[in-house]
Amino acid sequence: MIEMKNVSKAFNRLNAVENVDLSIERGSIYGLIGSNGAGKTTLIKLLAGIYLQDRGSVTIDGEPVYENLSLKERMFYIPDQPYFLPQYNTKQMAQFYKSIYPTWNEERFQTLVAWFELDIKKKIHTFSKGWQRQAAFILALSTKPDILILDEPMDGLDPVVRKKVKNILIQDVADRKMTILISSHNLRELEDICDHIGIIHKGKILIEKELDELKSDVHKVQVAYKNEVPKQLLNKLSVLHTEKRGSVLLCIIRGREEEITELICKSNPVIFDLLPLTLEEIFIYEMGDIGYAIENIIVE
DSSP states (O other), X not given: OEEEEEEEEEETTEEEEEEEEEEEOTTOEEEEEOOTTSSHHHHHHHHTXXXXXXXXXXXXXXXXXXXXXXXXXXXXXXXXXXXXXXXXXXXXXXXXXXXXXXXXXXXXXXXXHHHHTOOTTSBGGGSOHHHHHHHHHHHHHHTOOSEEEEESTTTTOOHHHHHHHHHHHHHHHHHHOOEEXXXXXXXXXXXXXOSEEEEEETTEEEEEEEHHXXXXXXXXXXXXXXXXXXXXXXXXXXXXXXXXXXXXXXXXXXXXXXXXXXXXXXXXXXXXXXXXOOHHHHHHHHTGGGTHHHXXXXXX
């Protein structure tokens, strides 16, 4: 298990991460969301053991991460701009990682190279952004890490390659109980792959829940009545948002589906539909009180 307890980190007296508690179970795919400057990258680098926290503890299976070589041999971190040694090609980078990762699997490396059709003799700095990202994934997955930390991992990848990468990640989680932390602005991407979601704003974790639990807590409802919408009904419901569309009222309501359905049915509506909500919509309505931050989180 990955754990952060009461973790804070400041740069030049500016709190990048403040009193953060976070836990990620083995075999989980955890999505971290936040606006620019919210503290995502700092939190990731603390978990990767690149930064040392000012306060609190950052542990994996009870062991501190910072300067722990045996733990770092079990994890791989791909930053938002993957780094490669200057003038190296993918084959040379593979030799480098083979020398420092005891779990390096040459057979898997060759399989992934063939699958992605990557020219391993071409210098990586000459690749496009998307090809560099593919090279980073091939190298990372060839080390067969227990923990994979990804910052904007799909940026620059075309839809076909994105699907390939997602399939491999999901397969590794299923087969080896690999744990993944993904930081991204793209909520649609996270919805496809993550089972847990955390949102960070101004250095603090605001929400941390299972994705299914998030979706079961907020509902989109459309109702219509012969006359006016009963005011007592809206008072009984936890309504986050309402929008009139002709004679139909669209509502975003927080609560249990069964209770919402029971209350609305008792009010004898002419029309009543429960509609699915996307992860993007859930965050818009749940976190609407922080305005600007949500505008930066959402990818149109």
